[in-house]
Amino acid sequence: MKFDFSARAHTLMSSPLLSIRTQTRRGSLISLAEELPAEELFPLSLLAEAASTVISEDAQALQYGDPEGYGPLRDWLAGEWLKKQGVHVPVDGVLLTTGSQQAVDLLARVYIDPGDRVLVENPTSPGILQALRMQGAEIVPVKSDRDGLLPEDLRLQLESHRPKALFAAPSFSNPSGILWSVERRRAVLELCTAHQVLIVEDDSYGDLSFRRSNGKSERYPSLYALEDAGDDGHVLYIGSFSKTVAPALRTGWAAGNRELIMVMAAAKGMADWQSSSLNQRLLYHLLHATSFSLREHIKLLNREYDTRLKLMVELLKRAAWNGCSYDAPSGGMFLWVSLPDGLDSLILLKNSLRKGVAFLPGTLCTPDGSGSGYVRLNFSHPGRDELLLGMNLMGEAIKEFTARS
Secondary structure (H helix, E strand, O other), X not given: OOOOOOHHHHHHHOOHHHHHHHHHOOOOOEEOOOOOOOHHHOOHHHHHHHHHHHHHHOHXXXXXXXXXXXXXXXHHHHHHHOHXXXXXXXXXXXXXXXXXXXXXXXXXXHHOOOOOEEEEEOOXXXXXXXXXXXXXXXXXXXXXXXXXXXXXXXXXXXXXXXXXXXXXXXEOOOOOOOEOOHHHHHHHHHHHHHOOOEEEEEOOOOOOEOOOOOOOOOOOOOHHHHHOOHHHOOEEEEEEOOOOOOHHHOOEEEEOOHHHHHHHHHHHHHHOOOXXXXXXXXXXXXXXXXXXXXXXXXXXXXXXXXXXXXXXXXXXXXXXXOOOEEOOOOEOOEEEEEOOOOOOHHHHHHHHHHHOEEOEEHHHHOOOOOOOOEEEEEOOOOOHHHHHHHHHHHHHHHHHHHHHO
């Protein structure tokens, strides 16, 4: 049978992202491309303990649950974890989702109509771009620098396009790793509030902060925390346990205006009824009834990721990478690298794949497909030996290209 897919489905099937993900599943390929944490740091024994207890003692863990998510985990999230980060939200303002990507997708489904204009950082997450394209949004990029979105350009886009929403990740954004300054956060919040524009704030990487100039464990306030307006606010706050505990738990959240959360929960009921009740109960048990400390675990991740980033930066100083430039982030999972003049990231990817290493080309991180002179490198997933080999193989691919030009 010949299938007549929708026009929006073709945007997914034609994306190079699908091909990259398929190829990186090959066991012999070193991937610097994906958004993966280090699996050797997963709390395996404690997760096994939690899973055994939950399954043996609570049959409800295998039953249908509420679309909004497991109540005790929502209570803990709103009453303890988020509150300590300055995010004050009632329990009925929290929706548990299948990772942060589903939170983005649900919001796009219930809030964005075909033709609606939506602002994004440039570059931005490929997942956000895909979700918005599936809804037929007109995506408008906003310029930024090392401190975040440029207020003057944001003002121009707000006045010119009258957008429905702004999608942003102020803390170690994917792919650039930028950490917005507090001053820039306030400016963006003020502008969007004045223009009555919803801000969808993805804070999935915010806890992965491992270099602080003042030596303190300081975490910049989220846009949601800065506004602190409850149901009258303009921010939907999104996060996930995928980057800090384990992706396979598939537990993320959206927190914000109760009406917005209610409509997103209704859409979730149509999509999958609920995220895994078993996974949510397992996570809750891990956090409450074992020796696991999420804050100490995050410190462990940050120490190791800082080491891997430093290794990647040192490898970028080798001769094969001459002509590349970058700003090393102070957290997150990615390094955004500018390639030598004339080197296209898609061409480099083909050569790199033949050598056994993958990365994400910059074209997948921009609304208009520009960014061909950039690559996104993940430093959190590959072990140190893999990182060394992968960077050397990429360096060889770059050197071969520059030798021919």
